[in-house]
Amino acid sequence: MPPRKSNPSRSNHHNGSAREVLAKELARLREASGKSLTDLANETTYDRTYLHKLETGVKLGSPEVMAALDRVYGTDEHLGDLWELAKEDVFQDRYKRFMELEKRATVRYEYAVGALPGLLQTEEYAYEVLALRFRGEDQELEEQLAARMSRQKLLHGEGAPHFRAVLDEASLRRTTRDKEAWKRQLEHLLATAEQPKVTLQVLPFSAGLHLLMGTALTILWLPDGKSAAYTETNVNGDLFEEPTDVERLKLSYDLLRDSALSPQESVGLIRQLMEDCASCDPPDPT
Secondary structure (H helix, E strand, O other), X not given: XXXXXXXXXXXXXXXXXXXXXXXXXXXXXXXXXXXXXXXXXXXXOOOHHHHHHXXXXXXXXXXXXXXXXXXXXXXXXXXXXXXXXXXXXXXXXXXXXXHHHHOOOOEEEEEEOOOOOHHXXXXXXXXXXXXXXXXOOHHHHHHHHHHHHHHHHHHOOOOOOEEEEEEEHHHHHOOOOOHHHHHHHHHXXXXXXXXXXXXXXEEOHHHOOOXXXXXXXXXXXXXXXXXXXXXXXXXXXXXXXXXXXXXXXHHHHHHHHHHOOOHHHHHHHHHXXXXXXXXXXXXXXX
């Protein structure tokens, strides 16, 4: 009989942080199963030292390792559910309130200034961006990467919000070091733009100066009619919920959108960039 599946939200509420709950549950399940770390390593293909770090909370892990452990313990998606709660612990406090709101949003607008939005990034692109921030911190990098990629589920499924992203041309001209990875990122943008609830636009350099230079912006429309806005620079992020502040940022976004290329023109530019990237490939030595 598989171990009883507990309520992750209840566990989180009464027993400390979600990350601590996950670590304790991993240790409890292994003890209840009578397996050693070596046994678990053989059954999941994950290193026993790594599995020990998950049980002690040193590492958070990823959806993949939690799925493997759920299969071993016969716990359906129990550990995966706990990981979804625990992943939020890797984000700074000021971002957690925003994450609560974004789960409820019915409409989401973004302006990306220097890098592509996290919800539109491939794993390769996200890794390179995060590696710059967490250089030499492999554990932190791994956890941030897994958490970022898992958030992309927001754009999929029945409850996905209507999503519009205005991409500054700079975010499309600054490529990854690996040309093949960059082509895959552009392909991903084109595929995402085909989703019925997604609209992508490019703000060209020719649009000139504007109020949001150097500042990324996300605006959320909530089911109760309220709105919230989140701005982010390289050094900090700020959440705005006061109607006056949000309306000011909405106006700034509207002015940007009016200056952007149409969705069709934007897709055309992304396709052109992908073709240009392909033409720069080194010649085949054969």
